[in-house]
Amino acid sequence: MSTTTPTEIAKAYEPHEVEARWVARWTELGVFHADPTSTKPAFALACPPPNVTGSLHLGHAVNGTVQDILARTKRMQGFEVLWQPGTDHAGIATQFVVEKKLYKEEKKTRHDLGREEFLKRVWAWKQEYGDTIHGQYKRLGASLDYDRWRFTMDESYSHAVRKAFVALYEKGYIYRGNRMINWCTSCLTSLSDLEVTQKEQADKLYHVRYPLASGQGELVVATVRPETMFGDMAVAVNPNDDRYKALVGQLVKLPLTDRTIPVIADEHVEVDFGTGALKITPAHDMNDYEIGLRHNLEVRNTLTPRGILNEAAGPYAGQHRDKARKLVVADLEEQGFLTKIEDYTHNVGRCSRCDTVLEPYLSDQWFVRMDELAKPAIDVVESGEVKFHPDRWGGVYLDWMRNIRDWNISRQLWWGHQIPIWYCPDGHYTTGETDPTACATCQKTELTRDNDVLDTWFSSALWTYATLGWPDETPELAKFHPTTVLSTARDIIYLWVARMIFTSLAFRKEIPFSHVIIHATILDPEGRRMSKSKGTGVDPLVVMDKFGTDAARFWMAGAGTSSQDVRFREEKIETYRNFANKLWNASRFVLMKAAPEGSGVPARPARLESAVDRWIVSRLHAVVADVTRHIEAFDFSDATTALYEFTWNELCDWYLELAKPRLDAGDESVRWVLREVLDTLLRLLHPFMPFITEEIHQLLVARGWSEAAETLQHRAWPQADPTAADPEAEAEMGLLIETVRTLRNMRAELKIEPAKLAPKVFIVATPADRAALERISGLIARMARAEEVVVAGLDAPPDAGKAATGLAGENQVILPLEGFGDVIAKEVTRLQKELVNLEQEQGRVHGQLGNEAFVGKAPAAVVDKLRARQEEIGTQLETIRQQLAKWT
RNA sequence: GGGCGUUUAGCUCAGUUGGUUAGAGCGCCACGUUGACAUCGUGGAGGCCACUGGUUCGAGUCCAGUAAUGCCCACCA
Numbered sequence: 027m028s029t030t031t032p033t034e035i036a037k038a039y040e041p042h043e044v045e046a047r048w049v050a051r052w053t054e055l056g057v058f059h060a061d062p063t064s065t066k067p068a069f070a071l072a073c074p075p076p077n078v079t080g081s082l083h084l085g086h087a088v089n090g091t092v093q094d095i096l097a098r099t100k101r102m103q104g105f106e107v108l109w110q111p112g113t114d115h116a117g118i119a120t121q122f123v124v125e126k127k128l129y130k131e132e133k134k135t136r137h138d139l140g141r142e143e144f145l146k147r148v149w150a151w152k153q154e155y156g157d158t159i160h161g162q163y164k165r166l167g168a169s170l171d172y173d174r175w176r177f178t179m180d181e182s183y184s185h186a187v188r189k190a191f192v193a194l195y196e197k198g199y200i201y202r203g204n205r206m207i208n209w210c211t212s213c214l215t216s217l218s219d220l221e222v223t224q225k226e227q228a229d230k231l232y233h234v235r236y237p238l239a240s241g242q243g244e245l246v247v248a249t250v251r252p253e254t255m256f257g258d259m260a261v262a263v264n265p266n267d268d269r270y271k272a273l274v275g276q277l278v279k280l281p282l283t284d285r286t287i288p289v290i291a292d293e294h295v296e297v298d299f300g301t302g303a304l305k306i307t308p309a310h311d312m313n314d315y316e317i318g319l320r321h322n323l324e325v326r327n328t329l330t331p332r333g334i335l336n337e338a339a340g341p342y343a344g345q346h347r348d349k350a351r352k353l354v355v356a357d358l359e360e361q362g363f364l365t366k367i368e369d370y371t372h373n374v375g376r377c378s379r380c381d382t383v384l385e386p387y388l389s390d391q392w393f394v395r396m397d398e399l400a401k402p403a404i405d406v407v408e409s410g411e412v413k414f415h416p417d418r419w420g421g422v423y424l425d426w427m428r429n430i431r432d433w434n435i436s437r438q439l440w441w442g443h444q445i446p447i448w449y450c451p452d453g454h455y456t457t458g459e460t461d462p463t464a465c466a467t468c469q470k471t472e473l474t475r476d477n478d479v480l481d482t483w484f485s486s487a488l489w490t491y492a493t494l495g496w497p498d499e500t501p502e503l504a505k506f507h508p509t510t511v512l513s514t515a516r517d518i519i520y521l522w523v524a525r526m527i528f529t530s531l532a533f534r535k536e537i538p539f540s541h542v543i544i545h546a547t548i549l550d551p552e553g554r555r556m557s558k559s560k561g562t563g564v565d566p567l568v569v570m571d572k573f574g575t576d577a578a579r580f581w582m583a584g585a586g587t588s589s590q591d592v593r594f595r596e597e598k599i600e601t602y603r604n605f606a607n608k609l610w611n612a613s614r615f616v617l618m619k620a621a622p623e624g625s626g627v628p629a630r631p632a633r634l635e636s637a638v639d640r641w642i643v644s645r646l647h648a649v650v651a652d653v654t655r656h657i658e659a660f661d662f663s664d665a666t667t668a669l670y671e672f673t674w675n676e677l678c679d680w681y682l683e684l685a686k687p688r689l690d691a692g693d694e695s696v697r698w699v700l701r702e703v704l705d706t707l708l709r710l711l712h713p714f715m716p717f718i719t720e721e722i723h724q725l726l727v728a729r730g731w732s733e734a735a736e737t738l739q740h741r742a743w744p745q746a747d748p749t750a751a752d753p754e755a756e757a758e759m760g761l762l763i764e765t766v767r768t769l770r771n772m773r774a775e776l777k778i779e780p781a782k783l784a785p786k787v788f789i790v791a792t793p794a795d796r797a798a799l800e801r802i803s804g805l806i807a808r809m810a811r812a813e814e815v816v817v818a819g820l821d822a823p824p825d826a827g828k829a830a831t832g833l834a835g836e837n838q839v840i841l842p843l844e845g846f847g848d849v850i851a852k853e854v855t856r857l858q859k860e861l862v863n864l865e866q867e868q869g870r871v872h873g874q875l876g877n878e879a880f881v882g883k884a885p886a887a888v889v890d891k892l893r894a895r896q897e898e899i900g901t902q903l904e905t906i907r908q909q910l911a912k913w914t
Numbered sequence: 915g916g917g918c919g920u921u922u923a924g925c926u927c928a929g930u931u932g933g934u935u936a937g938a939g940c941g942c943c944a945c946g947u948u949g950a951c952a953u954c955g956u957g958g959a960g961g962c963c964a965c966u967g968g969u970u971c972g973a974g975u976c977c978a979g980u981a982a983u984g985c986c987c988a989c990c991a
Contacts, residue, residue, distance in 0.1 A: 038953065224988085231991080249991060262991095296990050304991050313989045372990090386989095418918065422986075425917075429987090516986085551926090553984080588927085590920065591984085598926075601939055604953045615950030667928075667938080682950075767957090774957040780946050811948095867935070874934065879971035888933050888972095 035617060035725065039610035041574030044721045049164050051720075057101070057739045058169045060108035062501035069105035070509035071097060072490045072539070073170060074522070075178065077116035078155045079123050082162045084548050084556065084594060085515055087566035088586040090168045091579045092513045092545055092662065097169045098713035099657050102743035108506045109169060110493050112176035113156050117442040117482035118213060118221075122379050124148045124441075141440050148441050152177070165567060167575055167716045169739070176493045178485045179443065186492035187443045187485045188459055190533060195457050199395050200435070202455065206315045207434055209387030210377040211333035211347075215438040216391055218481060219431065220521050222375040222384060231370035232355060233301060235363045236261055239277035239286045245270070246365055248300025250372070251310070252358060253350040255280060256339040258287055259323040260306040265291035267302050281363040282354065283340065292317050312386045325388055333385060347385075392436040392445060392478070396528075400430045403528035412527060412537050415660050416589065419519060419544045426520050435481045442479030449474050487525035490538040497533075508536050513543040543660050545586040549593045556594075569599055576715035577602035580670075583714050584663035605670060606718050609711070612678050613704060613722045619689050620700045621729045628697035636688075637798075638762075638805065639699045640755035642681045645672060646703050651746035653710050662714075669711055677703065680763065684805055705732050712738040758798045762805060765789065765834040769810035772832045772841055775856045776849045784812040788824045788840040791817050795837055831857070831909045836901050854913050861906050868899045 052058065060070075071093050076086055097109040121136075124147055128134050136144040156177065163170055176183055194200045207216040229250045237244045245261055258280055263270035270289070277286040294317055295304045308318030309327040318325060328338040333347045342350050358364045375384045404427050406412045407420050414420035436445060448456045450465035451472055464471045485492075490509050494502040508530070514523060523542055530538035549555060550562040557563060570578045573596075580602040585592040634640045649672045656665035681703070688696045705726065712719040719738055726732035735741050769787065773780070787810065791799045796819055799806075803815040818824050824840065830853045832839040843849055871892055874880055881889055 035950095037951075039951095247991080251991085294990085299990055301991095306991095311989085311991075313991080316989080370991095373988090422918070425987080519986095547985090549984095555985090590927090593926065595926070595940090597940060600953080604951095607953045608951065611951035611954090613950080618950070663928085671938085678951085679955090686950095770956060771958090774945075777945085780956070781948080863935090870934075874972085877971060880934095881971080883971045884933070892934075 035614045037611075037614075039574070039607045039718060041576065041606070041717065042571075045165070045167070045575050045717045048717050048720050049167070052169070052737065052739075053172075055736055057737055058097075058109070058171050059173055060171050060502075060506065061106060062505040064106035064505075066104055066106040068108065068505050068510075069096075069100040070108040070110065070506035071511050071513070072110045072493065072509050073112070073168075074512075074514045074518070075112045075114040075176075075486060075489065076159055077119050078113045078152045078159070078177075079116055079119045080155060081158050082566060084564045084566050084569075084582075086162075087166055087578070088548055088582045089513055089515065089545055090163060090166050091582040092543060092586045092660075093511075094166070094168050094579075094716075095583055095657065095662055095713040096511060096513075098716060098739060099743060101169070101739050102709065102712070102741060104742070106505070107169075108171055108174075108502075108509075110174060110176070110490075110506075110509075111160075111163065111168075111170035111172060112174075112178070112489075112493060113152075113159055114486050115152065115177065115179045115442060115482060117437060117439055117479060118215065118217075118379055119482075120148060120151065121439050121441040122213065124151050127151075136440065144440055152179075162567065165570060165575065167579065169716075174493070178482070178489075182495070183485070183488075183492050184443055185459075186488050186496050187480065188446050189497045190488055190492075190529065191446055191480070191484075192457050192459050193533065194394060199399060201393055201395060202390060203393050203432075204388065204390050205393070205434075206312050206386050206388055207391055208375060209331070209385045209389070210380065210382050211331065211385055212380050212382040213377060213439075214331055216387070216389065216434055216436065217377065217384070218434050218483075221378045223378045223381075224373040225376050226371060227374045228369065228371050229374075231300065231368040232358070232364060233366035233368070234281060234305075234358055235365055236278040236281065236303075236305075238273070239279055245273060245278050245289060245303050246301045247303045247305040248368075249305055250370060251307075251351070252354045253335065253339075253342070253347055254307045254310045254328060255305065255354065256283065256335070256342070257307040257309045257326045257328040258305045259308055259318060259326060260287050260290045260321065262290050262292045262295050262304045262306050262317055263302060264295040264297045265293065267295070267297045269302065281361065282357055290317075290321050292320065309388055310386055315386070315388070327388065329385060329387075331387075391434050392447070392476075394433040394435055396430045396432050399528045399532055400427050402531045403427055403524065406527065406531065406537050412540060412542065414542045414544060416544065419516065419542070422516075423519055423524060427524060433481075435484050436476075436478040437481055438477075439479050442482060443485055445476040445478050445480055447476040449476065483521050483525055486522055487529045488533075489522075490526055490530060491534055507534070507538070509539045511541045511543060512539040513545055515547065516544045519544065541660070543587075546588045547591045548585060549591050551593055551595050553591075553593055564594055569596070572596070573599045573603040574606055574717075576606050576718045579716075580605065580666055580714050584666045587660055587662040605674065606715060608674055608678060609715075610718060610722070612673070612682060613725070615682060616700050616704055617725055617729065617731075619686070620697045621726070621731045623729065625697075625729075627730050628694050628701060630698055631695040634695055634699070636695065637755040637758040637801065638681065638684050639695055640752045641759035642676065642699060642703055643750050644752040644755055645676055646706055647746045647748070647750035650706065650710060650744045651748075654743070654746065657713070666714060669707075669714065673707065673711075677707070680759070683809060687808055701726075701731050706744045708732075709738060709741055709744050758802065761795055761798055761835070761837075762802045762809075765799070765806050765837065765839060766809040768832040768834040768839050769806070769812070769841065772830055772839070772856070773811070776830060776841075776843075776846065776852050778846050778849070780811070782811075782846070784810075784841060785814070785845070786842060787812040787815045788826050788829075788838075788842075789815060789817045789834075790820060790823050790838040790840065792820065792836045795835070799837065831905060833860070833902050833905065836898050838905055850913060854910065857906050857910050857913075861903070861910065864899055864903050864906065868896070868903065871896045871899065 076082060097107050101107045125136055208222050209216055231248050231250055232252050233246050233248050235244050235246050247261055261278055273289045274291045276289050278289060279286050306314045306317050308315045308323050308325045326338055328336055330336050335342045335345050335350045337343045377384055407424055446457050448462055450470040452468055454465050454467035456462045456466040491507050494500060494507055496503055526538045577599050581599050649668055652668045653665045685696045708719045708723050723732055723738050727734050789799055799817045803817050807815040826840045826842045829840045829842040874892060
């Protein structure tokens, strides 16, 4: 493939070929490679590593765009930029998809293959999707340092994970606990609280009769899970519940069994929920477990890890929990133990991965004790050392950190970092950065390693520094850590952002990043969250193919930093496809008309005579300042708006149109201004639309019309020149625009054929505007399709004969109607409409100014402005009334 | 049950520290093939800024409340 920009210019921008060419070219030039020995100031971003579960979705593309804009801008601003890429092994998620595939294709489970063989399959999967992701980022134009691609299970990264585990263990932060955890009976692993999704579910509340052992009466308990009754160890009532006070301490018979259990009193029981009596199943309910601890109840497990009732359930053993419930209910019913069944809707915790209803399960797991570790992580956000954008997310983070609970880090999976703990026959634990050969406590050498792996977030928590070589003190670490900005989705603030902050503080004694951008979530056109399973996900590549990557990026830049969530619609991207084409054609115009081959580089004029030139330069520098400021504040959406409006509404609609006759006349200053504006604009647009801007830039370079850089990434970011601000030129241009619009409007309302030139147009100018209007009369004529525009003073109004009159401020625009047919009726209608509008406004203004409180208290500038307007309205009304009188 | 958002034109969204005529894109209507661009141009129609009170000379913007809607967090069986 050729890597040079073609010289002939297509009529419409063709993204595909251009994009492929530049992706290759950037790589060839090595512009994305970060140099730790550079003397430039560092700017580092760690790209959130996507899961290797599949390919990138729109959310990744949005986040990639946000980060790329920063990376590209900062490079141009003279920073040594590192944008660190990589992928996450995503333990449970990846294992889950590979198991699913395995079952679908070979009808095998991971146990059929065995651990080693299964892991081979996962690595193969990882290879495939890791490559896909790599390619997708390149397509997006992401200026990641691809040479530094990392994977959370790379050897060096695994070393960091091991180091982190051992360090925490040795400081006493990691402990083994036999505790209630969330258990997935399908994935067969424990989950952290964050991996639980609460979902509302319609269930039944069964009222079950527990007869008193004494034979005198009964206690009725309400439960949604009667099948767990074989684990019941007590019935609890509230100590203040008068109904049951006398029963506390007595025994009740557990239905369907021959066991008796005690009635106990516990504050936890709500008097007015259900029957006020709660069956206590310590092994299968978090609360019951707590109550059991308080009352020394036995924890009797009645379920297997797969959710099958075990031998403790007597005749029901071997039944799955759902089936067992039906059987138990039927038997209770039959034996007269069931007094009532109520409909009951409540929240049920489900596996965020496979949606299976989770089981509270007592088991041995490894935990990280969080209380002490959380403290500094709270401090750095409270102090503003780490800032969230928008800042409300800082509050969300703090709420969570302040109420943090210990973190279950062991997972009963195969895919991941195997926990570096060895057990000796005596049950001692041994860990170490290298595999131990003997028990650290008793020196026995028969060691078995823990089979479990670490929560995938344990490893990604080290991302900002483990990717840079930690625990070794590498040059990269010295140069690029702490990183500057982290941009991510809000749903991993707890899972990932919070944990990066506390681990970095723990291991590096420094924050991992100064700014956290929480980008907006992209929704489907109906406002729902995009989801793969519902088929509402959008493949960014499809969008990029259809409309061009730059168009997609331009939209994503705005969408990603929008203050609220954004619905995706193809039409939105289409808008920016059109914008890219507009830019392309504007450039094409400049190249063909202002910079034809061999025309040379225009010299800088000593002074810009034309107000039009000074206006666009003034506007350009305002835009440079605005865009720069917005990027600094991460308000890309404002930046794109400013760029879009300047390019389309000012440059294309007015400046280029006005430049046409001047170019024909050989005006050199127009050429100089065009070169200046386009070259600057391309640099401003480059972070947002890297491909098209590079392409145009090279076309300009080929004509000597731009600094001879191989890529815009080597060009300097534009500096706003405050002395370019020219209010006078802007005012004059405002006059031009207003006058032209008035004339166009008149012609349209009078239905004058667009093609027909007006032979002569008069403007009766106020003394203040007269000189300016005379200067720009030729331009007005051009833009408003008149052969000639004649400016006259108020003292000498022209005799225009039969003519239509319009208002541009206080200046009258007179359009003689000779030759335009019978349009008088239309003119009268038009004038009347205008009259009504003005009279209404006059009423309002009059009322305002008549209000003493307003005049007395409002700032003088506001009052003066209104007074001026009142005067203007007076003049305008007079003009219109005179005209109307002439016609009627 | 708590917390945080959102509610502005037919649709999707902007609206700075309150300033009097509330904007854009798409869609709609009318017109248009002047050599950058029909992926375009010109003009136009279209809004009780969710509702109710309050503060203020002045409220889309500030305050209180109400209603819809979305998301997060939370151990009432």
